[in-house]
Amino acid sequence: MVAAARAISGKLTGFVAGDDFWRGVVAIAAFLIFWEAGSRSHAWFGFSFPWVSQVPAPTAVLQAMFRLVQEPSFWNSTFLSTLRVFEGFFAAMLIGIPLGLAMAVSRTFFGISFPVFEVLRPIPPLAWVPASIIFWPTQELSIAFVTFLGAFFTIVINVIGGARAIDVRYFQAARSMGSSTWDIFRRIILPGTLPSIVVGATVGVGITWAVVVAAEMISGGGSAGSMGGAAGGGLGFFIWNSYVGGSYTQIVAGMISIGIAGYASSAALRKIGNLMTPWLSEN
Amino acid sequence: MSVEPAVMASRSAVAQPVRQGGVRINDVVKIYGAKDTGLLAVDHCTFEVPPGEITVCVGPSGCGKTTLLNAIAGFHSITSGSIYLDDEMLCGPGKLKAQPGPDRIVVFQNGALFPWKTNIENVTFGPIMQGVMPRAEADDKARAMMADAGLRGIEHNYPGEISSGVRRRVEIVRALMNNPKILLLDEPYRALDSLTKSVMHEALLEIFYKNRVSIFFITHDLEEAIFLGHKVVIMTTRPCRPKKILDIDIPHPRDYSVLTTKRFREFMEETVAAVHEEAIKAFAAGEKER
Numbered sequence: 098m099v100a101a102a103r104a105i106s107g108k109l110t111g112f113v114a115g116d117d118f119w120r121g122v123v124a125i126a127a128f129l130i131f132w133e134a135g136s137r138s139h140a141w142f143g144f145s146f147p148w149v150s151q152v153p154a155p156t157a158v159l160q161a162m163f164r165l166v167q168e169p170s171f172w173n174s175t176f177l178s179t180l181r182v183f184e185g186f187f188a189a190m191l192i193g194i195p196l197g198l199a200m201a202v203s204r205t206f207f208g209i210s211f212p213v214f215e216v217l218r219p220i221p222p223l224a225w226v227p228a229s230i231i232f233w234p235t236q237e238l239s240i241a242f243v244t245f246l247g248a249f250f251t252i253v254i255n256v257i258g259g260a261r262a263i264d265v266r267y268f269q270a271a272r273s274m275g276s277s278t279w280d281i282f283r284r285i286i287l288p289g290t291l292p293s294i295v296v297g298a299t300v301g302v303g304i305t306w307a308v309v310v311a312a313e314m315i316s317g318g319g320s321a322g323s324m325g326g327a328a329g330g331g332l333g334f335f336i337w338n339s340y341v342g343g344s345y346t347q348i349v350a351g352m353i354s355i356g357i358a359g360y361a362s363s364a365a366l367r368k369i370g371n372l373m374t375p376w377l378s379e380n
Numbered sequence: 381m382s383v384e385p386a387v388m389a390s391r392s393a394v395a396q397p398v399r400q401g402g403v404r405i406n407d408v409v410k411i412y413g414a415k416d417t418g419l420l421a422v423d424h425c426t427f428e429v430p431p432g433e434i435t436v437c438v439g440p441s442g443c444g445k446t447t448l449l450n451a452i453a454g455f456h457s458i459t460s461g462s463i464y465l466d467d468e469m470l471c472g473p474g475k476l477k478a479q480p481g482p483d484r485i486v487v488f489q490n491g492a493l494f495p496w497k498t499n500i501e502n503v504t505f506g507p508i509m510q511g512v513m514p515r516a517e518a519d520d521k522a523r524a525m526m527a528d529a530g531l532r533g534i535e536h537n538y539p540g541e542i543s544s545g546v547r548r549r550v551e552i553v554r555a556l557m558n559n560p561k562i563l564l565l566d567e568p569y570r571a572l573d574s575l576t577k578s579v580m581h582e583a584l585l586e587i588f589y590k591n592r593v594s595i596f597f598i599t600h601d602l603e604e605a606i607f608l609g610h611k612v613v614i615m616t617t618r619p620c621r622p623k624k625i626l627d628i629d630i631p632h633p634r635d636y637s638v639l640t641t642k643r644f645r646e647f648m649e650e651t652v653a654a655v656h657e658e659a660i661k662a663f664a665a666g667e668k669e670r
Binding site for chain 2: 264266267269270271272273274275276277280284285288289291374375376377
């Protein structure tokens with residue numbers, strides 16, 4: 098029966114592999130059962146499990162989510178966070194890739210910019226929140242800026258590393274075959290760095306989700322949500338608001354939404370990355 | 381080899397005389413680092429790579445053979461001496477680093493096909509970069525040359541999708557597309573198993589008989605050297621300089637039956653002691669450095 102299910106699911110999606118898929122299903126099911134039992138331990142067993150009993154049960158969370166997806170304010174929050182993530186992320190790509198390439202290509206530019214870059218890089222994006230609120234005219238911009246920082250450093254570091262790791266033989270071969278400096282940049286450095294750009298982008302977008310949520314919580318959800326209430330100022334604000342309002346199921350529902358959104362972003366980028374680097378795909 | 385005269389005739393009718401691509405290495409010295417404290421890699425090295433022939437350089441790993449090849453290719457400078465390609469000075473007094481160019485193409489030790497280009501894009505890279513033929517013409521020529529080298533059907537695969545032996549052949553075809561005067565092969569078959577190697581050797585000879593391009597081949601495999609070379613230059617360990625130069629008078633075209641002949645074994649006997657001696661020195665030097 099498992100074999101049959103395996104065959105069907107294998108046909109349904111290309112991702113579903115054999116044993117690993119079913120191990121995953123069993124693990125998640127076991128986790129959910131443990132969680133459910135833990136949250137309802139007082140009712141079920143007559144005593145409370147430590148810690149887990151404080152967390153709303155998965156069935157309750159599921160109910161909350163079911164309710165939420167019918168509310169426009171929830172989608173508005175999701176949309177606002179997604180928008181900020183992509184604003185910050187694309188700005189980071191747009192500035193980070195050329196900057197990383199320039200730093201990798203030019204020794205002089207590297208010497209000038211790298212020390213500054215390395216001093217700024219260890220500062221956590223969230224430490225930038227107060228400064229960013231003061232510096233930028235609107236809350237929206239300050240959140241986007243903090244989000245930008247989350248992806249920016251990762252992308253730049255990956256681009257520098259990727260461009261530096263290109264085998265010197267490729268440059269020598271290209272030179273021998275009559276390539277100009279521009280040819281070498283366009284036909285060796287760019288494609289040679291592309292896999293690292295994809296890695297940087299995939300990691301970067303994950304960080305961006307982590308950062309945007311925290312930035313929304315700290316700054317009060319930006320202009321759209323600064324008045325409070327259910328109007329929604331992003332998922333981070335949504336979670337904070339649920340906490341203040343005492344709706345614990347909504348907190349967990351909001352967390353899961355972020356997980357799904359982050360996963361979807363990374364998966365989409367990986368997909369795009371695979372399309373852009375066909376020489377790396379297996380088979 | 382009945383096609384050979386025809387191929388040679390057509391080449392000579394179109395282009396320059398066939399016998400070109402000779403390299404003369406005159407008293408070349410290469411020191412890495414400062415002149416008095418640096419590492420002496422090549423020590424007053426003089427020998428010739430005759431045009432239209434295969435010259436094989438044998439020596440222990442790290443002896444400085446590759447340094448010499450890089451100097452010819454124009455990837456590194458020399459400290460003194462000079463290197464000529466036919467009558468043109470590549471590097472010498474006043475110009476210690478040669479300009480890399482399509483007349484001297486290197487086939488690298490671990491291969492340097494661009495992984496992000498398909499095999500045919502790799503093969504047409506040179507002519508397109510040099511602007512000597514439009515893409516369509518380059519594609520046609522590449523297809524023909526690849527088919528000729530037994531590489532039909534992998535044109536649109538990426539180098540990562542084919543075996544390392546096939547990759548090496550694609551790389552040689554890519555080199556030949558540039559119409560080089562000399563091919564510089566830097567231990568190209570080092571990573572291959574001995575069976576694949578024997579296939580590659582015969583394929584290389586076949587390509588050589590068809591194209592009659594000069595070949596400068598570096599290896600530490602003595603058998604490979606004698607099998608392929610018109611001339612074998614045995615190098616001393618670092619600093620490198622010719623220890624023994626042999627003309628291998630086994631007639632071309634050769635195939636693997638050569639390996640069992642008396643003459644081949646005589647050459648092996650004559651050289652194996654010299655190579656072994658250098659290998660021991662290289663080993664001892666390595667021990668000292670550690």
